[in-house]
Amino acid sequence: MLLVFILSYLWRNSHVKPEKATEPYVKLYLHQKGEVMDLYLEDYIIGTVAAEMPASFALEALKAQAVCARTYAIKKIIDQHPYPRQADLSDDINCCQAFCDISTHNIGPDNLKRIKTAVKETRGEIMLYDSRPIDALYHSCCGGKTDNSWGGSVHLNYLKEVKCKYCTQSPHYYEKHHFPNSRLAALVGGKDKTLNIRILSTSPAGRANQISINGKKIWASDLRRKLNLPSQWLSFKVGPQQTEITTRGYGHGLGMCQYGANGMAKRGKSYEDILHHYYQDIQIYKLPY
Numbered sequence: 221m222l223l224v225f226i227l228s229y230l231w232r233n234s235h236v237k238p239e240k241a242t243e244p245y246v247k248l249y250l251h252q253k254g255e256v257m258d259l260y261l262e263d264y265i266i267g268t269v270a271a272e273m274p275a276s277f278a279l280e281a282l283k284a285q286a287v288c289a290r291t292y293a294i295k296k297i298i299d300q301h302p303y304p305r306q307a308d309l310s311d312d313i314n315c316c317q318a319f320c321d322i323s324t325h326n327i328g329p330d331n332l333k334r335i336k337t338a339v340k341e342t343r344g345e346i347m348l349y350d351s352r353p354i355d356a357l358y359h360s361c362c363g364g365k366t367d368n369s370w371g372g373s374v375h376l377n378y379l380k381e382v383k384c385k386y387c388t389q390s391p392h393y394y395e396k397h398h399f400p401n402s403r404l405a406a407l408v409g410g411k412d413k414t415l416n417i418r419i420l421s422t423s424p425a426g427r428a429n430q431i432s433i434n435g436k437k438i439w440a441s442d443l444r445r446k447l448n449l450p451s452q453w454l455s456f457k458v459g460p461q462q463t464e465i466t467t468r469g470y471g472h473g474l475g476m477c478q479y480g481a482n483g484m485a486k487r488g489k490s491y492e493d494i495l496h497h498y499y500q501d502i503q504i505y506k507l508p509y
């Protein structure tokens with residue numbers, strides 16, 4: 221029943237061009253220009269894969285990315301996420317996925333060919349859980365394990381902690397960052413050079429949620445943003461003058477780890493293997509167009 225709804229929504233009249241009536245048509249809001257671009261869904265997926273994953277990644281990783289991007293987009297369309305100018309999708313990564321217009325960006329003929337192949341070989345494929353498109357979250361590098369969905373009111377059964385030994389090639393797999401103590405104190409309005417930092421709460425897999433700096437609370441997401449850290453999987457080593465912050469991974473840690481997908485692909489895993497590793501109990505469904 222839900223699938224019927226998906227199909228009827230995607231093929232609603234305003235988004236179908238008569239000469240190619242079988243492939244859904246989307247309106248993409250280009251947030252920097254403030255314009256809307258009309259394009260076929262599969263062309264949108266090509267631009268999204270080009271923007272969201274290095275084209276040098278293995279083909280099966282690019283295919284996994286294409287299925288993630290398509291699923292993510294279709295869920296946004298069905299949920300009728302409100303984008304400016306009545307668009308279905310946006311290229312603003314704060315509320316949707318990145319998009320690269322391949323007609324104006326030169327990504328190289330070989331790269332473009334690989335991305336087009338990845339999109340074509342997964343044409344129409346999306347991930348379902350309980351007959352619904354999943355929230356296909358993905359991130360650059362998990363740093364060793366992904367996270368359970370947490371926070372908010374909905375627990376997503378398909379987003380569970382999984383070990384990942386495939387993403388060590390990422391430059392952000394494990395990093396150390398150093399900050400003067402005064403800078404960290406200033407984050408909570410303090411001036412002290414002596415610091416006492418504690419992680420007060422974490423996600424189920426151990427990413428920091430709330431932190432205390434000299435008794436004052438700060439959300440780990442704020443600390444990450446203000447210090448430009450790659451993730452919230454953090455540990456602190458406070459010294460007399462400066463503090464060392466160790467981070468693992470890059471991104472929120474939910475769903476597919478992109479460097480992990482590439483690592484799995486290089487070890488001979490298929491895109492289906494990759495998707496089933498990072499998303500639990502999902503089905504891959506091919507939309508009939």
Ligand SMILES: [Zn+2]
Nearest residue numbers: 384387477480
């Ligand atoms: Zn990983």
